[in-house]
Amino acid sequence: MAHKEFTHQQIREILSKASEIQRSKKESNSEEQGITSEELREIAGEVGISEEVLNKAINSVENRSNERFNWLTGNGELQSSIIINREITDLKLDQLFPELNAFTGQKGTIEQMGESYDWEQVENGLESVRRVTVVPNDKKTKITQYVNWDEFRGSSLFLSAFLGALGLALILKAFGMPKTTYLLLSSIGAIGGYFGFMGALKYYFNKQKKKFESIMHLITDVLERPVQNRISMDDAPLEPDESQAQRSKTRS
Secondary structure, three states, X not given: OOOOOOOHHHXXXXXXXXXXXXXXXXXXXXXXXXXXXXXXXXXXXXXXXXXXXXXXXXXXXXXXXXXXXXXXXXXXXXXXXXXXXXXXXXXXXXXXXXXXXXXXXXXXXXXXXXXXXXEEEEEEOOEEEEEEEEEEXXXXXXXXXXXXXHHHHHHHHHHHHHHHHHHHHHHHHHOOOOHHHHHHHHHHXXXXXXXXXXXXXXXXXXXXXXXXXXXXXXXXXXHHOOOOOOOOOOOOOOOOOHHXXXXXXXXX
């Protein structure tokens, strides 16, 4: 599908409407400086932008996972949502969940709560949990993906700092430095070990972002492609056994 293009006039109207809403909120001392999704849809409708196109634009912004790596504390999770402009059928979900299993290399557990579904994996590699939630509401479906590796991050940061301090203390002790000196300087080793692991954690974070975004694209692709008709084993034609085949030959 071709990307939606806006005329200069439409762009001016969108910016004008958004600025007008923000200005009215500031004048009323509202703490929220943005605009709500309902207000955004109202603006889009006034300038001729369809709700489907607007939802895709919102999804593209929310699905970028632009969270930057935090060098001080590290990152231990990612979360993002998309909105499909229709309710998803059970047949679609029957296609989605096996593809998620295949892509991630581990079968997830599926739990239904009312009309909502949770697909969840626990302890897949270094990940503590990866969850995809499907929530239908008012002829739309919200898909949320969440992944967490905070347990790995926390324990590894502590261990790397401890090993860095211990390693430097042993090296300084081997050079014959006094105990008070190498114990004092061991904090430098702890800092070095801590930020040394941060480099490895940043590499893992970037890999997770790519995997996260690939899964979101997979979800969108599966839910938007035509449903594939499948023949179950119960409906498949039965193969004749050897005795039946032999009887057929005898009759002929």
